[in-house]
Amino acid sequence: MSDVREAIEREDEVRRGQSALDDKRSTYRAPHPLLLIALTRMREFYREPEAIFWVYGFPIIMAVALGIAFRNRPQETIHAVVVEGPAASLVAEAIGDSSSPQEGRQSANSESPHSFTPTAPPKGEMGIARPAFHVEIVSMAEARRQLRTGKVAIAIVPRGSATGAPRWSNLDVEYLYDPTRPDAAAARAAVDEVLQRAAGRRQVVPTRETAFSEPGGRYIDFLIPGLLAASLMGGGLWGIGFVTVDLRVRNLLKRFVTTPMKRWHFLSGLILSRFAFMVTEVVVLFVFARLAFGVVVMGSWLLVILLILLGAWTFAGVGLLVACRAKTLEMASGLMNLVLLPMWIFSGIFFSSERFPDFAQPFIKALPLTPLIDALRAVMIDGAGLASVAGDMGLLLAWGVVSFVLALRWFRWY
Amino acid sequence: MSNAVRCTNLFKQYPGKPPVDAVNGLDLTVEEGECFGLLGPNGAGKTTTVEILEGLLPATRGEVEILGRRWGERDREIRQRIGISLQETKLPEKLTVREVVTLFRSFYDRGPSPLEVLRLISLEEKAGAWVKRLSGGQRQRLAVACALVGSPELLFLDEPTTGLDPQSRRQLWDILAQFRRTGRSILLTTHYMDEAERLCDRVAIVDHGRVIACDTPRRLISALGGQHVIEFALGSNGHAELCEPSVFEPLPSVCSARRDGEHLALTVDEPHVALPALLAKLDEQGSELASLTTRHASLEDVFVKLTGRHLTDDRNQ
Numbered sequence: 089m090s091d092v093r094e095a096i097e098r099e100d101e102v103r104r105g106q107s108a109l110d111d112k113r114s115t116y117r118a119p120h121p122l123l124l125i126a127l128t129r130m131r132e133f134y135r136e137p138e139a140i141f142w143v144y145g146f147p148i149i150m151a152v153a154l155g156i157a158f159r160n161r162p163q164e165t166i167h168a169v170v171v172e173g174p175a176a177s178l179v180a181e182a183i184g185d186s187s188s189p190q191e192g193r194q195s196a197n198s199e200s201p202h203s204f205t206p207t208a209p210p211k212g213e214m215g216i217a218r219p220a221f222h223v224e225i226v227s228m229a230e231a232r233r234q235l236r237t238g239k240v241a242i243a244i245v246p247r248g249s250a251t252g253a254p255r256w257s258n259l260d261v262e263y264l265y266d267p268t269r270p271d272a273a274a275a276r277a278a279v280d281e282v283l284q285r286a287a288g289r290r291q292v293v294p295t296r297e298t299a300f301s302e303p304g305g306r307y308i309d310f311l312i313p314g315l316l317a318a319s320l321m322g323g324g325l326w327g328i329g330f331v332t333v334d335l336r337v338r339n340l341l342k343r344f345v346t347t348p349m350k351r352w353h354f355l356s357g358l359i360l361s362r363f364a365f366m367v368t369e370v371v372v373l374f375v376f377a378r379l380a381f382g383v384v385v386m387g388s389w390l391l392v393i394l395l396i397l398l399g400a401w402t403f404a405g406v407g408l409l410v411a412c413r414a415k416t417l418e419m420a421s422g423l424m425n426l427v428l429l430p431m432w433i434f435s436g437i438f439f440s441s442e443r444f445p446d447f448a449q450p451f452i453k454a455l456p457l458t459p460l461i462d463a464l465r466a467v468m469i470d471g472a473g474l475a476s477v478a479g480d481m482g483l484l485l486a487w488g489v490v491s492f493v494l495a496l497r498w499f500r501w502y
Numbered sequence: 503m504s505n506a507v508r509c510t511n512l513f514k515q516y517p518g519k520p521p522v523d524a525v526n527g528l529d530l531t532v533e534e535g536e537c538f539g540l541l542g543p544n545g546a547g548k549t550t551t552v553e554i555l556e557g558l559l560p561a562t563r564g565e566v567e568i569l570g571r572r573w574g575e576r577d578r579e580i581r582q583r584i585g586i587s588l589q590e591t592k593l594p595e596k597l598t599v600r601e602v603v604t605l606f607r608s609f610y611d612r613g614p615s616p617l618e619v620l621r622l623i624s625l626e627e628k629a630g631a632w633v634k635r636l637s638g639g640q641r642q643r644l645a646v647a648c649a650l651v652g653s654p655e656l657l658f659l660d661e662p663t664t665g666l667d668p669q670s671r672r673q674l675w676d677i678l679a680q681f682r683r684t685g686r687s688i689l690l691t692t693h694y695m696d697e698a699e700r701l702c703d704r705v706a707i708v709d710h711g712r713v714i715a716c717d718t719p720r721r722l723i724s725a726l727g728g729q730h731v732i733e734f735a736l737g738s739n740g741h742a743e744l745c746e747p748s749v750f751e752p753l754p755s756v757c758s759a760r761r762d763g764e765h766l767a768l769t770v771d772e773p774h775v776a777l778p779a780l781l782a783k784l785d786e787q788g789s790e791l792a793s794l795t796t797r798h799a800s801l802e803d804v805f806v807k808l809t810g811r812h813l814t815d816d817r818n819q
Contacts, residue, residue, distance in 0.1 A: 116615035118608040128597060128605055135596040135632075338592040346556060346588065347609040347652070348581040502558065 125357025147319045148376050155308045155381055165220045166275045167240040169231045175246035175254035176225045182286035183223045219278040241275035256287035308381045313464035314437035319369055321457050324403025325424050327362045329411035333420035342502030359404050366400045386471035399460045402484045405491030412495045431457035456487040504570035506656045506687035507532035512564035514550050524550040526711035532689050537682055539702035540691040543813050547711035548691040552660050556586050582611055585654030587645050589661050595634040599625055603647055610652030623647045623677055639670025659690040693813050695801035714808050722804045727757030728769040731799050735765050737790030753779045
């Protein structure tokens with residue numbers, strides 16, 4: 089019985105099979121291959137949770153970590169010691185008083201624009217911090233030890249007359265500090281100011297101070313364009329280069345070539361998918377930077393978008409070039425790092441590339457990441473216009489064109 | 503009337519020291535509607551030959567015509583009309599079966615819908631499953647489906663059932679049989695003689711980059727002389743002279759005798775005549791039988807007779 093049914097089912101299958109292969113019957117219209125290739129790539133990506141982390145999570149973690157590390161902090165407490173002696177307590181008190189703000193005194197003195205009474209910065213606002221001091225009276229040996237170990241920035245040695253109560257008038261003061269340490273030099277200036285004022289010096293020129301911490305001038309404002317460019321570079325190299333090599337290793341490129349697929353459909357599909365990822369990447373980074381740090385774009389958004397598109401396209405080309413011959417994933421990774429590393433270091437993601445010596449500048453300026461970062465910074469921070477970043481854009485464009493031409497000439501499909 | 507595949511005097515040399523002649527003067531013709539098998543051991547040059555025919559490798563020398571066309575001029579038109587399944591393709595693991603078929607289908611101008619193809623290979627119920635979740639047999643069927651999406655006139659299959667379990671192989675054979683019924687041609691390579699015997703109208707036996715025999719499986723086997731094979735091994739008290747195959751050749755109905763490792767193999771016309779004679783001969787010599795089997799002669803025997811080596815097993819070396 090079951091044999092008969094099986095035979096019937098098989099016969100059925102045969103008929104269905106034949107009809108399926110009968111071209112005239114089929115009215116199926118396939119979607120455009122370019123779209124399907126891009127869609128395939130995107131599906132593969134979004135079904136890979138680790139990849140999502142590295143592409144979207146990593147730049148944000150980097151921004152958070154660096155944003156916190158380099159955030160503008162209120163000025164730190166100056167640690168000082170006064171070497172024991174008859175005038176030690178007079179000096180220590182003068183310094184100590186200046187750093188123990190009491191509500192009453194603070195409000196009383198804050199009227200005067202040139203007051204040096206320390207005031208704590210108002211909450212929730214980056215104010216100008218007046219120096220705060222932490223002072224102790226110690227022996228000379230102890231003072232030297234603390235200086236040596238960096239526990240204090242400055243040691244104050246008051247020398248007064250041996251007789252009578254110590255007074256400012258019969259006092260001279262020696263500062264022990266390392267003038268090459270910026271914090272020690274600052275401490276010296278601050279201590280001196282306090283002591284001179286305690287001894288009766290008056291301001292000659294009235295001064296006024298206003299906190300300057302506008303969006304655009306902070307480290308995070310400098311960092312975000314760098315991270316953005318780095319993410320465009322990484323995305324292009326890994327998202328195009330590595331993926332291409334992976335397809336080659338899996339023999340899928342060869343499998344595709346055995347079909348009538350147009351090769352430019354494949355490459356454009358790949359780049360299209362890269363642009364789709366890039367949009368998410370960029371939006372996530374911008375939204376995060378805006379919400380967490382209040383980063384704003386000073387220049388034209390349109391120009392920023394144009395730069396991002398150009399950068400993504402250029403690095404897609406560089407990625408394709410890196411991947412055009414590689415036959416193994418190991419070789420591809422090595423080549424990627426070889427290309428990525430110099431740009432990570434020299435192109436100025438984290439600090440200005442101008443800090444490298446002059447003889448290296450022509451090389452650094454020629455790397456494709458440098459013009460992208462420079463142009464993004466110019467537009468985002470300084471509000472530069474098209475004319476002033478046209479040179480950078482030209483260099484990027486040249487990198488993109490050369491990369492694509494060479495990659496397509498040398499491309500190995502299998 | 504053109505042939506599906508015609509290639510003459512094909513040579514392929516890979517550079518090296520010394521250079522390797524993977525294909526060494528190979529001729530073959532696949533008729534329209536025919537299933538043609540390239541049978542040979544690993545390293546015989548089957549894959550190289552097929553890749554040249556598929557337009558993936560340039561030949562060092564020789565003529566190739568696919569569906570009456572040559573590679574190098576309007577290749578896409580040829581590719582629209584053929585389907586290819588490579589020996590090893592790792593389809594994207596995290597795509598569903600339907601997504602894979604739809605992708606491949608989009609490369610062709612015409613052909614069945616993805617669902618119809620899935621029905622054809624009996625993977626309908628797996629349409630939404632990731633490739634990762636498929637068994638080896640299902641993956642191989644999917645690979646063949648990707649070759650069928652363009653409704654090809656000619657199908658290339660490189661070792662389609664290598665590494666599959668018997669049931670999966672049979673399922674795949676059924677799919678290919680269905681395809682055959684629509685009057686299209688298949689060129690496949692295999693090192694399984696049963697696959698070649700079962701599927702192929704004609705088989706070319708390939709060794710060292712050359713076709714050493716080409717005919718229908720039946721005729722290749724009957725060229726052995728006998729349709730049956732008696733294999734036996736002698737016990738430890740066997741006489742040395744009995745180990746010589748030639749001793750058995752004069753027996754009635756025996757066409758040929760050869761040594762095959764521990765065994766001796768006789769090709770015979772009529773086992774019921776040859777067997778009593780063989781037993782009598784052994785009895786007369788006082789030798790004990792360790793084992794004895796009889797079976798139908800196969801393409802394996804043809805290959806062994808032609809080359810002295812087996813197709814698949816490790817005695818190749």
